[in-house]
Amino acid sequence: MYxxxxxxxxxxxxxxxxxxxxxxxxxxxxxxxxxDKVLLTDNDGxxxxxxxxxxxxxxxxxxxxHLKDDKVIVFKxxxxxxxxxxxxxxxxxxxxxxxxxxx
Numbered sequence: 001m002y003x004x005x006x007x008x009x010x011x012x013x014x015x016x017x018x019x020x021x022x023x024x025x026x027x028x029x030x031x032x033x034x035x036d037k038v039l040l041t042d043n044d045g046x047x048x049x050x051x052x053x054x055x056x057x058x059x060x061x062x063x064x065x066h067l068k069d070d071k072v073i074v075f076k077x078x079x080x081x082x083x084x085x086x087x088x089x090x091x092x093x094x095x096x097x098x099x100x101x102x103x
Contacts (some may be wrong), residue, residue: 001044003101005059006037014059014098024092026064032099036058041103048103057103061096069093 002015008023012023027033035043041048048054076085 001101001103002042003038003054003057003103004040005035006039007035007096011039012080014099014101016098018098018101019094020098021069021093022096024066025063025094025096027094029063029065032060032062032074033096035061037065038103043103048070054103057101059098060100060102064097067095068094 002013004011005014006012008025010022012020012022014020018051025033036053038054038059039050039052041054041057048057050057071088071090072091074085074087077083
């Protein structure tokens with residue numbers, strides 16, 4: 001069984017027992033969170049599509065840790081003008097463990 005759920009403005013395919021990385025969420029490490037914006041459920045071929053969400057469906061997850069993603073280098077250059085700028089960026093992430101899917 002899997003569901004498509006919207007977490008922090010992004011859509012994720014989620015299965016029970018799976019770990020996923022999402023944009024930083026509010027909450028302490030070890031606390032539980034619930035997401036009720038379930039857009040689609042698939043239970044062994046029986047597909048339910050929400051309009052816009054599936055009623056009564058929810059995903060319960062546990063926050064494992066807060067971390068930062070790998071560094072992304074942002075390099076800007078204008079040729080023949082002597083303009084070069086190099087910056088780096090690390091995205092703040094939250095690692096979740098999906099504990100239960102209520103459909």
